[in-house]
Amino acid sequence: MSNVTGKSHAELASIFNQDEPRVDWHDETLWWIRQKRDVQAHKLPEWELLRETASQIKNNVLSNLSTYLEQFEANAINNGIIVHWATDAEEHNQIIHRLLQERGINRMVKSKSMLTEECHLNEYLKEQGIDVIDSDLGERIVQLANEPPSHIVLPCIHKKKEEIGDIFHEHLGSAKGESDPKILTETARQHLREVFLTRRAALTGVNFAIAETGEFVICTNEGNADMGAHLAEIHIASMGIEKIIPERKHLGVFLRLLTRSATGQPITTYSSHFKRPQQGTDIHIVIVDNGRSIQLGREDFRNSLKCIRCGACMNTCPVYRKSGGHSYHTAVAGPIGSILAPNLDMKKYADLPFASTLCGSCSNVCPVKIDIHDQLYKWRQVIVKEGYSPTAKTMAMKAMAFTLSSPTLYRSGGKVGRLVFKYAPFAVNNSLNPWYKHREMPKAPEQSFGEWYNKRKEGKQ
Amino acid sequence: MKVALFVPCYVDQFYPKAAIATLELLEKLGVDVHYPKNQTCCGQPMANSGYEHLTTGCNNLFIDNFSGYDYIVCPSGSCTLHIKEHLHSPEKEEQAVDIRKRVYELTEFLVDVLKVTQLKANFPYKVGLHQSCHGLRGLRISQMSELVAPAFSKPAQLLDMVQGLELVPLTRQDDCCGFGGTFCVAEEAVSSKMGKDRVDDHIEHGAQYITSADLSCLMHMEGILRRQKSDVKVIHVAEILNHYSHE
Numbered sequence: 001m002s003n004v005t006g007k008s009h010a011e012l013a014s015i016f017n018q019d020e021p022r023v024d025w026h027d028e029t030l031w032w033i034r035q036k037r038d039v040q041a042h043k044l045p046e047w048e049l050l051r052e053t054a055s056q057i058k059n060n061v062l063s064n065l066s067t068y069l070e071q072f073e074a075n076a077i078n079n080g081i082i083v084h085w086a087t088d089a090e091e092h093n094q095i096i097h098r099l100l101q102e103r104g105i106n107r108m109v110k111s112k113s114m115l116t117e118e119c120h121l122n123e124y125l126k127e128q129g130i131d132v133i134d135s136d137l138g139e140r141i142v143q144l145a146n147e148p149p150s151h152i153v154l155p156c157i158h159k160k161k162e163e164i165g166d167i168f169h170e171h172l173g174s175a176k177g178e179s180d181p182k183i184l185t186e187t188a189r190q191h192l193r194e195v196f197l198t199r200r201a202a203l204t205g206v207n208f209a210i211a212e213t214g215e216f217v218i219c220t221n222e223g224n225a226d227m228g229a230h231l232a233e234i235h236i237a238s239m240g241i242e243k244i245i246p247e248r249k250h251l252g253v254f255l256r257l258l259t260r261s262a263t264g265q266p267i268t269t270y271s272s273h274f275k276r277p278q279q280g281t282d283i284h285i286v287i288v289d290n291g292r293s294i295q296l297g298r299e300d301f302r303n304s305l306k307c308i309r310c311g312a313c314m315n316t317c318p319v320y321r322k323s324g325g326h327s328y329h330t331a332v333a334g335p336i337g338s339i340l341a342p343n344l345d346m347k348k349y350a351d352l353p354f355a356s357t358l359c360g361s362c363s364n365v366c367p368v369k370i371d372i373h374d375q376l377y378k379w380r381q382v383i384v385k386e387g388y389s390p391t392a393k394t395m396a397m398k399a400m401a402f403t404l405s406s407p408t409l410y411r412s413g414g415k416v417g418r419l420v421f422k423y424a425p426f427a428v429n430n431s432l433n434p435w436y437k438h439r440e441m442p443k444a445p446e447q448s449f450g451e452w453y454n455k456r457k458e459g460k461q
Numbered sequence: 462m463k464v465a466l467f468v469p470c471y472v473d474q475f476y477p478k479a480a481i482a483t484l485e486l487l488e489k490l491g492v493d494v495h496y497p498k499n500q501t502c503c504g505q506p507m508a509n510s511g512y513e514h515l516t517t518g519c520n521n522l523f524i525d526n527f528s529g530y531d532y533i534v535c536p537s538g539s540c541t542l543h544i545k546e547h548l549h550s551p552e553k554e555e556q557a558v559d560i561r562k563r564v565y566e567l568t569e570f571l572v573d574v575l576k577v578t579q580l581k582a583n584f585p586y587k588v589g590l591h592q593s594c595h596g597l598r599g600l601r602i603s604q605m606s607e608l609v610a611p612a613f614s615k616p617a618q619l620l621d622m623v624q625g626l627e628l629v630p631l632t633r634q635d636d637c638c639g640f641g642g643t644f645c646v647a648e649e650a651v652s653s654k655m656g657k658d659r660v661d662d663h664i665e666h667g668a669q670y671i672t673s674a675d676l677s678c679l680m681h682m683e684g685i686l687r688r689q690k691s692d693v694k695v696i697h698v699a700e701i702l703n704h705y706s707h708e
Binding site: 048357358383443 | 468470477481498519598610636642648683
């Protein structure tokens with residue numbers, strides 16, 4: 001969902017931080033998932049080799065993407081699947097609308113697909129009079145709350161169980177004040193069962209599309225993709241062009257990495273293969289570009305397309321943990337979202353590559369070894385060069401660069417009250433001085449090291 | 462062995478004691494240390510903010526100051542990493558490449574080059590070791606908690622040689638302190654919250670001092686500790702390794 005407020009990550013994060021106990025709760029919850037990931041990773045002595053293998057398979061895919069896509073298309077058609085190509089989000093949404101319209105369908109069940117979030121499919125179909133119900137439990141919760149997901153794997157991780165109880169009470173008729181997860185889950189099951197049984201169309205995402213066989217694989221923990229797809233007369237699968245893997249044998253590498261990285265589970269509960277339609281039903285695949293081939297052409301950023309959407313970078317990211325997914329005002333939040341989003345709209349997402357300390361933990365947990373923090377650094381350079389940086393910041397940086405390029409200016413500046421402080425990174429915006437809000441300023445010593453060193457040298461002479 | 466001492470700008474201006482300790486420690490270990498007097502800054506504050514193109518002046522100045530030494534040693538992982546990864550010069554690229562190979566953060570220089578196995582140092586306090594992200598994940602001076610790989614830590618290995626010092630364990634061994642250069646003002650709310658949480662981890666485990674191979678992290682945490690009027694102090698690892706008292 002787009003950023004309706006127009007606020008930057010820093011502004012949204014500042015609002016999120018007004019409730020410190022909630023920040024602590026959010027941070028602890030995600031850190032717990034990071035720890036579960038560590039436990040699973042450490043059970044496999046070959047973990048780092050697996051990451052390297054997955055990375056190389058994806059590198060190969062990106063270098064031969066058109067070939068693999070054509071191979072996949074040919075095999076899928078052979079299997080009886082109908083394949084569509086969409087240049088952008090609009091075309092993707094139109095294709096899906098047309099498929100539903102042709103059959104006179106105005107209600108659809110949808111399992112988790114971040115691509116449809118990216119394309120704002122739900123909003124589009126709503127405008128066309130088509131009702132979409134998200135069947136992933138977390139997504140259903142945020143849908144009822146009229147919010148976007150805050151995390152790609154854990155869409156309602158920002159909600160406490162009491163808040164979910166209130167939402168279910170309002171929309172699904174659970175008892176007032178009920179917050180027992182088991183009871184709430186049962187309420188959702190009963191509600192979704194009716195949906196699964198009555199919807200003629202089901203939309204799913206795609207985790208992996210296998211070029212060799214023309215089949216695709218969907219991973220869910222709830223089996224909701226299967227429930228929707230098996231009971232509907234038309235199954236539409238939306239996939240980004242980067243979801244390809246060359247051969248079936250490669251799938252094992254990714255399935256071993258995916259949920260260990262995502263939630264600390266050895267494997268997803270359901271890893272379902274879809275190869276050919278059942279008699280009397282159709283399978284359609286919509287293969288979407290939506291800026292991906294532009295990213296593929298950006299040498300410094302192309303390997304962000306290796307992403308398998310596990311969300312490990314979010315769980316480990318201290319900034320994500322302490323600012324919440326909604327602060328990123330984009331469908332894919334966190335470190336990976338911050339390197340993907342500027343490709344789609346550099347001006348709108350100019351703040352995101354700066355929403356990081358460049359600590360590098362994201363790159364270390366990434367199961368396909370995307371150099372996320374290096375790409376954040378590189379996006380910063382691109383954004384400044386393209387002119388999306390505030391003028392005041394540019395002026396301060398120029399003054400700082402000028403002073404620091406001259407030993408004389410640097411030294412004289414130092415003597416008159418540590419002038420470097422004026423340009424120091426923590427005091428660039430010295431009119432407001434945000435450093436001081438929660439932190440004392442460093443104490444200026446009587447002399448700098450340089451001054452001390454000169455005196456010592458003179459003393460020796 | 463001719464060694465140049467690279468003192469980052471904010472260390473020179475605000476934390477001269479750390480630079481003095483670095484110099485004295487290296488001299489005690491028999492190293493011939495030179496301090497090129499026209500050095501200023503590595504250029505990282507501009508580069509990390511997206512203004513790498515403004516660092517040509519800093520880069521050329523750095524090359525002029527630090528060419529011709531066997532090693533360049535710096536008491537900051539972050540500044541060392543910046544030089545290692547980003548020192549370039551269209552006119553003097555060959556010298557830049559040479560410098561990038563010769564620059565060392567202090568603890569990695571002590572462990573990998575000098576191969577220090579004992580130190581005459583004492584520091585009878587409980588100390589928490591903060592792993593700076595750039596030293597850790599950039600220079601790899603310690604093993605990173607995300608990787609499935611054998612544990613090691615160059616700063617901890619050196620601190621173990623200090624008499625009376627007790628390293629306290631931490632709940633989160635290598636979470637970021639939230640400084641992040643301009644991040645600390647641009648993202649003030651998240652930055653200070655990160656710093657606060659990091660400091661709390663050390664305090665909860667009884668640390669009397671927080672140490673690190675990077676002063677930028679320590680400066681951040683010191684700002685928080687002093688605001689909280691805490692008794693816990695920050696101290697650069699060089700000051701501990703150089704500390705010897707007869708009392």
